[in-house]
Amino acid sequence: MSAKKTQFDPxxxxxxxxxxxxxxxxxxxxxxxxxxxxxxxxxxxxxxxLMTRMVYTRVLDQRSISLNRQGRLGFYAPTAGQExxxxxxxxxxxxxxxxxxxxxxxxxxxxxxxxxWQAFLFSRGHYVGNQAPEGVNVLSPQIIxxxxxxxxxxxxxxxxxxxxxxxxxxxxxxxxxxxxxFYEGINFAGAFNAPAIFIVQNNQFAISTPREKQTxxxxxxxxxxxxxxxxxxxxxxxxxxxxxxxxxxxxxxxNGEGPTLIETMCYRYGPHTxxxxxxxRYRTSDLDTEWEKKDxxxxxxxxxxxxxxxxxxxETEVIERAKEEIKDAIKKAxxxxxxxxxxxxxxxxxxxxxxxxxxxxxxxxxxxx
Numbered sequence: 001m002s003a004k005k006t007q008f009d010p011x012x013x014x015x016x017x018x019x020x021x022x023x024x025x026x027x028x029x030x031x032x033x034x035x036x037x038x039x040x041x042x043x044x045x046x047x048x049x050l051m052t053r054m055v056y057t058r059v060l061d062q063r064s065i066s067l068n069r070q071g072r073l074g075f076y077a078p079t080a081g082q083e084x085x086x087x088x089x090x091x092x093x094x095x096x097x098x099x100x101x102x103x104x105x106x107x108x109x110x111x112x113x114x115x116x117w118q119a120f121l122f123s124r125g126h127y128v129g130n131q132a133p134e135g136v137n138v139l140s141p142q143i144i145x146x147x148x149x150x151x152x153x154x155x156x157x158x159x160x161x162x163x164x165x166x167x168x169x170x171x172x173x174x175x176x177x178x179x180x181x182f183y184e185g186i187n188f189a190g191a192f193n194a195p196a197i198f199i200v201q202n203n204q205f206a207i208s209t210p211r212e213k214q215t216x217x218x219x220x221x222x223x224x225x226x227x228x229x230x231x232x233x234x235x236x237x238x239x240x241x242x243x244x245x246x247x248x249x250x251x252x253x254x255n256g257e258g259p260t261l262i263e264t265m266c267y268r269y270g271p272h273t274x275x276x277x278x279x280x281r282y283r284t285s286d287l288d289t290e291w292e293k294k295d296x297x298x299x300x301x302x303x304x305x306x307x308x309x310x311x312x313x314x315e316t317e318v319i320e321r322a323k324e325e326i327k328d329a330i331k332k333a334x335x336x337x338x339x340x341x342x343x344x345x346x347x348x349x350x351x352x353x354x355x356x357x358x359x360x361x362x363x364x365x366x367x368x369x
Contacts, residue, residue, distance in 0.1 A: 017225060018218040021233045023265060026240040029294050031302025040244040044309055050091050050239060051300055051310055052318050054083040057107045058297060059322035060116075061270075064123075067330060068274045073123045077104040078270030081237075084296035085201050085264040086171075087111065088239035092246035093169060098137040098155050100148040100170040104201075104268075108171070109138040116329035117336070126339045127347050137166075146176040149185030149198060156189055156196035156259065167253040169197040169246075175206020177220045183227070186261055190227040195253035197246065198224075200263045201236060204291075207272040208282040224261035236264030237294040240303075267291035342367060 028034045042050070061080045067073040079086060082104070090099070090108040101109050106119050113136035122129030122140065130140040139155075142148040152170035159166050176182055177200050189196040200220045204211050217223060224231030230252070234245045242264060249260035269288070271277035304310035342363045345356055352360060 017222055021219045021221050021231070023233045023235050024241050024245055025235040025238050026244060027238045027299055027303055029299055031299050031306065033303075035241075038241065038244055040240055040247060042240075042243070044307070047304060047307075048309055048314075050088060050243070051297075051304055053087045053091065053111060054239065054297055054300065055315055055318045056322045057083050057087055057111075059319050060107065060110075060326060063323065063326045065270065065274065067120075068123075072330060072334075073120060074125055075103070075123055075273065075275065077273045078268060079104060079107055081267045081269040081291065081295070082201060082203060083107075084239040084242050084300070085199075085236035085266045088242040089169075089171075089199060089246045089262075089264070092243045092250060094166065094250075095135075096137065096164065096166040097250070098139070098159070098166065098168040100139045100152045100155065100168060101141045102145075102148060102171050102173065102176065103141045103143055103273075104173070105171045106141060109136075109141070112136060112138050114138055116325065117332035120330055120333040121336060124333070126333075126336065127343055128336060128339075146172050146179030146181040146185075148172065148181075149176070149179075150181045150188070151185075152196055152198065153185045153189040153192075153194055153259075156194035156253075157192050160192070160194055165254045167195045167197055167250050169199065171199045171201055173206055174200060174202040174204065174211045174214055174220060175209065176200065177223065178206070178214050183223075186224060186227040186229060186259065189259040190224075190229040193256070193258040195256075196259040197249045197253060198259065198261045199246075200261070201266055202263050203236075203266050203268045205268075205272070205279075205282065207277060208279075210282075219263060221261060221263040227261070229259045229261055231261040231263070233263045233265065236266030237291075237296045237299065239296055239300050266296075267294070340367060 024038060026035050026039050033039055058080055061078055064073060064076050068076045086107050090111050099109055099112050110116055110119050114132055118129050132138050148170045152168045156168035186198055202220055206214060219233050221231040221233040232245050235241050245262055271279050301310055342360055345360050
């Protein structure tokens with residue numbers, strides 16, 4: 001005897017949810033406005049500053065890769081291709097906001113106030129690289145995949161309890177959305193209506209694993225529905241769209257309307273990290289070419305040139321300034337006293353255990369000679 005079927009069609013319900021997540025886009029690949037109603041209201045000076053930061057960040061990525069190959073930097077995760085996702089999202093924030101970055105999100109915390117020389121020290125594993133100056137509201141880049149999502153919910157709740165008109169913003173990749181911390185973080189923030197923004201930078205690959213193998217969901221954005229929080233899918237190669245979406249999410253948060261989950265569709269041109277990853281083993285040249293046509297710098301440059309706000313001379317000035325400041329920063333990092341074993345021991349504990357205290361005294365005696 002067969003069971004009687006209900007009128008409920010779960011597949012149809014899923015499809016109706018997924019169709020809600022159309023990608024927000026303002027600028028197309030030719031640098032033309034295609035969605036005037038979604039375009040943010042930015043002055044000419046603000047548009048130029050956003051482009052300046054994106055160009056500077058591309059140079060920083062190129063120089064960081066070179067420094068890594070020279071052995072002058074340690075861990076490094078390339079950022080080229082993700083400038084709109086990273087820099088435009090940060091540009092929508094305020095100084096009072098907190099940023100909880102993943103390991104690829106060093107540019108955002110540098111633009112938020114972390115001195116570049118300290119960012120270089122972070123890459124080397126030096127403790128000074130984790131000491132943000134007073135008033136710079138950033139945490140150190142998180143190496144554990146997705147752990148920053150739980151922390152972001154906590155920081156946001158703290159801001160709410162203190163009555164601060166600020167938000168906590170965190171980033172992860174598409175691979176990070178498969179972690180338990182991802183779900184716990186967005187669920188906690190949703191349950192407590194915390195002023196949080198959760199950004200998933202979907203650059204299509206978690207190291208070598210394509211997004212399609214991460215999840216059966218059509219979008220990562222739709223995962224926010226389970227946590228009861230608004231979610232948005234945005235063209236992560238379009239700086240104006242990213243800025244507009246994050247700006248709106250921030251306004252909602254500080255007005256007591258709770259958290260937002262944002263998925264930025266983007267692409268990283270380089271390897272996952274400089275630690276031996278070879279993207280040619282899992283990505284085709286055709287796929288690279290397809291995404292290079294969507295380059296955020298090219299797209300934004302066309303838009304600004306059409307408005308008479310950008311030219312080759314301006315870009316060259318930014319590139320040369322970036323190179324000079326990066327040169328000065330790496331020198332300052334080089335001149336910083338080397339980290340010692342006793343530094344690690346002293347920084348690890350508020351009250352050092354007796355056995356380590358004995359070793360600490362031995363080491364410090366040797367170091368003083």
